[in-house]
Amino acid sequence: MLGQERTVLPLLGEQEFGITAYTAGLGYILVFGLAKAATNYFAGTWSDRFGRKPVLVAGWLVAVPVPLMLIWAPSWEWVLVANLFLGISQGLTWSTTVVMKIDLVGPARRGLAMGLNEAAGYTAVAATALATGYLAESYGLRPAPFFLGIAFVALGLGLSTLAVKETREHARLDAASHVARADGRHDHLHRELSNGQVFIQTSFKEPALSAASQAGLVNNLNDGLAWGLFPILFAGAGLSVGKIGVLAALYPAVWGLGQLFTGALSDRWGRKWMIASGMWLQAIALALIGLADVFTVWALAATLLGAGTAMVYPTLLAAIGDVAHPAWRARSVGVYRLWRDGGFAVGALLAGLLADALGIHTAIWAIAGLTALSGLVVAVRMYETHHRPTPAEQDVTNET
Template sequence: MSDSGSAPEVGEGAAARTAARERPLHLGLRQNAAQFTLLVAVNALVGGMLGQERTVLPLLAEREFGLTAYTAVLTYILAFGLAKAVTNYLAGAWSDRYGRKPVLVAGWVVAVPVPLLLIWAPSWGWVVAANVLLGISQGLTWSTAVIMKIDLVGPARRGLATGFNEAAGYLAVAATALATGYLAGASGLRPEPFFLGIAYAALGLGLSTLAVRETRQHARLEAGTHTSRADGRHDHLHEELSQRQVFVQTSFREPALSSASQAGLVNNLNDGLAWGLFPVLYAGAGLGVGRIGVLAALYPAVWGLGQLVTGALSDRWGRKPFIVGGMLLQAAALALVAVGDAFAVWAVAAVLLGAGTAMVYPTLLAAIGDVAHPGWRASSVGIYRLWRDGGFAVGALLAGVLADLYGIRAAVWFVAALTAVSGAVVAIRMYETHQRGPGPRRRAGPAG
């Protein structure tokens, strides 16, 4: 074929690509089903990276590295929580500034060495370092995945979007915790359980780089048609807020945003307790690694499956009832763990704890999406997740100190009471964020 004959084909290909880029964007789950489904799969891989540790690391600390003080054992959760909390904040700000996809890909690059470090770690310090990297990776990937789903579906289906996102992640946590428990029981604590993490990192990086598309333009489309609530609650929350103003509104000033932030922190505080101390409590009662793996998987499995229901129902019934009820149910479940002494009792407690967390997790994220303006929503999600995942660090430190001083059961009782207080704060301070009625709306203007 001559050069003159090939030129039109190149031009036609470029024109087709340009036309594809210029096709009008649409908000909605059905309109963006392929990308939404892909992002669900990516977040399942993100959850799997976390799940590889849930059963194995607390036992590894005791049996291979000889750590006996609970505070020392929980240093890896403290490191993970601090790294993830700070990175959540940065991920939100960077997603607004540079786009979602670069942040997602960067998170997977950071994840690649984590399972290798866990396999080869010659001392506990290496495990802590691996968890710093894991926290950074989780902050970048999980934050961005949920932001991208919220971008795609628009305001009507936020609960459904966050429910699918969190369900995929925590079902993968559960499945991987169960699988690593059986692998550890059959082959030892290292290296076989961490081979799953190597596979997850490779798949996640490949899909995010080659198949995921940028969604920031969908947020801009929603911002162009954004309207305020009929009751005028959000009229002061206009698009042009500085990063400092977004932080203050999300953390302290805006009643719904700040209530969600404190509830998220307490939720992950008790998850840090469950992650770090429950396996040690179960082992002390004589349970084998396989049964500990079942309990470690049961809680996030119910949590993950439940979010498929609770997220969507919150689009119909509102966010606040699920958040208040979920925090109180978690408190009751933790109390049951504290009084239990057998596999059956702890299995019931794990189911209740998972159900309570499923009521809370997607609805808190959806509430942030309800209130935050699309122009700074990613930043607000990042700040909320800064507080929420800071709960891992607070939980690890608090639970470790209390367990060393008074025993594991006393630490569980204290966190149960704290969780109940958090639910009461939401009941008193938070208003319903999801506007279900079609009442009159007016376009938001700048704050006075």
């Protein structure tokens, strides 16, 4: 559902609706990010209250009108409303799949599970961005590329309704048998926390949770930049829609496939330095995109950007799962994803304002610097969250 927009929508706004200002053109990402961020927060609470599966199905129902609105949109306002629905849908569906996988696996395989979840999603984003680029080049910007979205809604809703099983009881069992860390690191994080306390701990107070939240926000901030401005940058250099589609697909493809390995590696090597290094690699890649003006260098930079994002994305989710108590883990995931996907909105607004005022290259370099600073915050503030149980702790867990 996201992939159908990444190549086509920036070009659609410029060519069919005459959206020339960067800030106005990125409005659809701003709307999407705000809607998804807010819905992420409620998705965690609702999945605890009503169960995971009902929230997942509801998310797919909200997605039903999105591709139809993009096909028939008579004005740019219709595109904004479609992205409002898409943001709500993504907040409900993707948040729930994350929570369900954390429900189903223990701490030793949490990074692997998050890598599988995110790899499935972003590989699909890449494949669809590539496919819609070729469809748009062959058949025009509308309606052909968005026919894929209609198929995705049907598949997602059908599978969620008929195949997915409820996982909430797994989390309750995990909470009942939860063993505290022997080093006392999480002794202040009690089993019963209010929604407000979960928000404060995840956002500001707990060092690892708050460091992860800011890194997630900055990661999606630069993804909002990539989504909204890169196709315009590439088109301005004279690249064809097909080549723009290749570049739009390359970054999420490396990101998606890389997570099959990086999530599992974080189970072996730890979370902290995987996250910090990934943010710094993203910063280098963004700076290179801002400096380059040819397809081959942009392709290399997109590959590096995807690799850096792959190092960060599943590892941040695994770190949240490491620290949050099972009784309020779904709510903590919701708060983290509120901040992370709020980065789409912040990135769209910041990138648009900077590009309008100072030029598109300056906007890219500024966000590269912000990404490097975020990695430094992780290096200074976050402790290693992936705690390997001692033999004594493992014995207690086995006895339980």
